[in-house]
Structures are given as C-alpha cells and as structure tokens.
Amino acid sequence: MNPQGIAVLGATGSIGVNTLDVVARHPDRFQVVVLTGHRQIDRLLEQAKRFHPRFLVVADAAAAADLRPRLAESGLNAEVLHGPAALEQVAVLPEVDMVMAAIVGAAGLPSAIAAARAGKKVLLANKESLVVAGRLFMEAVREGGATLLPVDSEHNAIFQSLPHDYAGDLDVAGIRKIILTASGGPFRGRLAEELAQVTPEDACKHPNWVMGRKISVDSASLMNKGLEVIEAHWLFNAPPDRIEVVVHPQSVIHSMVQYKDGSVLAQLGSPDMRTPIANVLGWPDRIESGVASLDFMALSGLTFEKPDLIRFPCLALAFSALAAGGDAPAVLNAANEVAVAAFLDRRIRFVDIPMVVESTLSVCDLSASASLADLLAADAEARRVALGKVHSC
Numbered sequence: 008m009n010p011q012g013i014a015v016l017g018a019t020g021s022i023g024v025n026t027l028d029v030v031a032r033h034p035d036r037f038q039v040v041v042l043t044g045h046r047q048i049d050r051l052l053e054q055a056k057r058f059h060p061r062f063l064v065v066a067d068a069a070a071a072a073d074l075r076p077r078l079a080e081s082g083l084n085a086e087v088l089h090g091p092a093a094l095e096q097v098a099v100l101p102e103v104d105m106v107m108a109a110i111v112g113a114a115g116l117p118s119a120i121a122a123a124r125a126g127k128k129v130l131l132a133n134k135e136s137l138v139v140a141g142r143l144f145m146e147a148v149r150e151g152g153a154t155l156l157p158v159d160s161e162h163n164a165i166f167q168s169l170p171h172d173y174a175g176d177l178d179v180a181g182i183r184k185i186i187l188t189a190s191g192g193p194f195r196g197r198l199a200e201e202l203a204q205v206t207p208e209d210a211c212k213h214p215n216w217v218m219g220r221k222i223s224v225d226s227a228s229l230m231n232k233g234l235e236v237i238e239a240h241w242l243f244n245a246p247p248d249r250i251e252v253v254v255h256p257q258s259v260i261h262s263m264v265q266y267k268d269g270s271v272l273a274q275l276g277s278p279d280m281r282t283p284i285a286n287v288l289g290w291p292d293r294i295e296s297g298v299a300s301l302d303f304m305a306l307s308g309l310t311f312e313k314p315d316l317i318r319f320p321c322l323a324l325a326f327s328a329l330a331a332g333g334d335a336p337a338v339l340n341a342a343n344e345v346a347v348a349a350f351l352d353r354r355i356r357f358v359d360i361p362m363v364v365e366s367t368l369s370v371c372d373l374s375a376s377a378s379l380a381d382l383l384a385a386d387a388e389a390r391r392v393a394l395g396k397v398h399s400c
C-alpha cells in the first residue's frame with residue numbers, strides 16, 4: 008500500500024498531538040506532508056524532527072524567521088510558510104490526500120473549506136467550520152467531491168452508529184432521533200452563585216477529557232454541546248427537534264442513534280480522542296490507536312440526566328441560533344470566541360459568557376450571508392460588537 012499524504016492543520020494542539028501519536032503507529036500507511044502550528048514554535052520544531060514534513064506553516068513572518076535557522080541546524084529542509092493564506096495553500100497540495108482540520112475557532116474555516124473544495128479526505132475536528140458556515144461548507148464538500156469524516160467524539164460515534172449507506176435522510180434510514188451525550192463538564196451540579204466565582208483553571212479541569220483551553224471552557228458552559236448540536240444538524244441533515252442532548256457524566260457512551268423500531272445503536276469506549284482520530288484516519292479500515300480496551304468490570308455504572316438549561320443557558324442559545332438560521336450560528340460562535348478569550352484573560356466572569364453571546368445576537372444582523380467573504384465580514388462585525396459587550400460587563 009502506498010502511504011497516504013497527510014496535512015495536520017493545528018498539529019501543535021491537543022487534537023494535532025493525538026493525531027501524530029496515531030500516525031506514528033502506522034509509518035507504512037501515512038506520510039506527513041504538512042504540519043502547521045501558530046505560536047508554539049518549539050513544539051512544531053520537535054514534531055518536524057520526528058515526522059520530516061515537506062511544509063511547515065506558522066502564524067507570521069517573525070515566527071517563520073525564528074523557525075528557519077533552527078530547522079537548518081537540525082539538518083531539515085522543510086519549506087516554512089506563514090499566515091492564513093498559506094494554510095489554504097498547503098491544504099490543497101496534490102501530494103496531500105487527507106487533511107486533519109484541527110485549528111481552533113473560526114480561524115480554521117478557510118483552510119477546511121479549501122480542502123473540501125479540492126476534494127480531499129477531510130477529517131474535521133474544527134467544529135466551528137460547520138457552525139459558522141454549515142451551508143457553504145457542505146456545498147464545498149459536495150461540489151469538490153470530498154469525503155467528510157467527523158473527528159468530534161460524539162459525531163464520530165453517530166457516524167459509526169448510522170447505516171453505512173446513510174445519505175442524509177433520517178426517515179429513509181428509519182431513524183427517529185440522534186442523541187448527543189454530554190459529560191456535563193466540571194461544573195455539573197454547581198449552584199448558580201458558585202458559577203459566578205469559578206476561575207479559568209477550574210473551567211479547564213475537565214473530569215474526563217484532556218483538551219485545549221477554549222473547548223474546555225465551552226464544555227464547562229455547555230456551549231460545546233450547543234456547537235455540537237449545530238454540527239450534527241449539518242453533518243447528518245438532522246432538524247433541531249430530532250437532536251436530543253442527554254447528560255452522561257461517565258463519557259463512556261459517546262453518542263447514540265435511535266431507530267424507529269426502538270433499537271438504539273451507540274458507540275462506547277474510553278474517553279480518549281485517539282479512538283475517533285484512528286477511526287477517521289483508517290476509515291474504512293479499523294487501525295490501532297493505542298487506546299486501552301474498555302474494562303466493563305471497572306465501570307461503576309452508566310447514568311443519564313437532563314441538561315440544566317437555566318444554569319447553563321449557552322446550550323439553549325445554540326438551539327435558538329440553529330432554529331433562527333441565517334448567520335445566527337456564526338454570530339453565536341464569534342461572540343462566544345470573544346467571551347471565552349475574555350474569561351480566560353480574567354476580564355469577565357464565567358457567568359458573563361452567555362450574557363455576551365445573547366446580547367451580541369440581539370443586536371447583530373442575522374440574515375444569511377451569500378458568500379464566504381460576506382460571512383467572514385459578519386463574523387468580524389459580531390466580534391466587534393461582542394468586544395463592546397465584554398467592555399461593559
């Protein structure tokens with residue numbers, strides 16, 4: 008078998024590092040062609056020494072100037088590019104067969120769309136791409152003839168629980184609904200007054216998963232689940248009233264599909280992102296991921312509860328944005344990114360995050376943008392408005 012060329016966009020992040028862990032187990036299957044980072048140049052250099060990519064992409068000219076001589080000292084001759092346009096350029100290289108889209112936030116959108124338009128196998132971790140530009144992104148997948156495989160553990164679980172020939176029609180496939188599980192995050196069961204005091208460190212201490220800081224805060228606020236509802240809508244063509252969220256604190260069942268005959272198919276496993284990553288990397292084959300087998304005898308029990316939309320309003324805001332349609336999900340996402348960054352910088356409280364998002368949604372134009380350029384302009388405007396809301400918190 009000829010190794011498949013892979014571009015890992017966001018290689019220095021949590022998903023990127025886990026991807027390279029799985030890739031390293033299969034040197035005969037994968038050839039790393041591209042690695043991208045943003046600010047973590049030391050980590051990117053170490054990765055380059057191990058995987059010998061042909062291209063590296065970093066944030067800006069200063070980061071590239073820092074990296075180039077260090078590569079040369081190590082005897083490596085990878086080409087170093089920088090900036091957002093370079094991300095799109097490397098995503099469509101002919102020697103790249105598959106693209107792991109693992110940049111965080113809306114910054115990951117243009118390169119993921121470029122990969123889809125170029126007909127690549129797109130391994131999508133960057134859920135914000137679908138939240139911000141679901142319609143345009145799915146059009147790019149169709150027009151480019153790309154293969155879109157979900158990395159997010161919930162969506163990967165649903166993907167594994169759907170019929171193999173699922174073509175985007177729940178009724179034809181005999182599906183009643185899609186059930187997304189949620190761990191409930193580190194603040195499940197906390198009182199509303201306690202939530203006003205929590206710190207970024209508290210929010211980033213997830214009970215089951217080790218993740219980047221932004222998604223950790225989103226998990227704590229349940230916005231992550233809200234973004235995942237929107238992601239599921241686009242990936243599986245599921246209307247909001249056929250997507251249910253169930254809190255399952257053990258994170259063993261990663262999500263489920265309920266069929267009309269009463270059957271429920273689920274995917275279970277240890278909470279380790281290398282499982283969905285190996286699933287999409289190897290698809291349609293099953294490959295080793297390095298994840299230990301689930302030990303049923305060690306499980307104390309599997310429990311389920313309703314999400315609390317009063318203490319965690321972000322999930323309700325996301326459902327409303329999906330129902331409103333147009334640019335509402337993009338505005339929701341932009342405001343959330345601004346609010347989460349402000350919380351991580353200790354400029355606002357955790358409980359201010361939904362307030363910033365809701366008040367931004369209430370003043371922005373939510374009508375649908377016709378093009379990616381218009382959408383990015385709407386995203387920029389929502390960020391400007393959200394920043395104003397942050398200042399007035």
Ligand code: NDP
Pocket residue numbers: 016017018019020021022023043044045046047048108109110111112114132133134135158159160216217218219220221222280
């Ligand atoms: P991290 O914060 O750990 O990593 C983000 C990556 O993106 C890093 O490589 C970072 O570079 C790079 N990056 C940051 N800003 C930019 C930018 N403006 N332009 C280009 N690159 C940039 O995030 P995660 O790995 O946790 O998450 C990545 C994506 O995957 C997110 O969309 C998240 O929602 C999704 N996801 C993550 C899961 C997880 O378990 N972590 C689970 C499911 C989905 P550097 O670090 O060098 O600055």
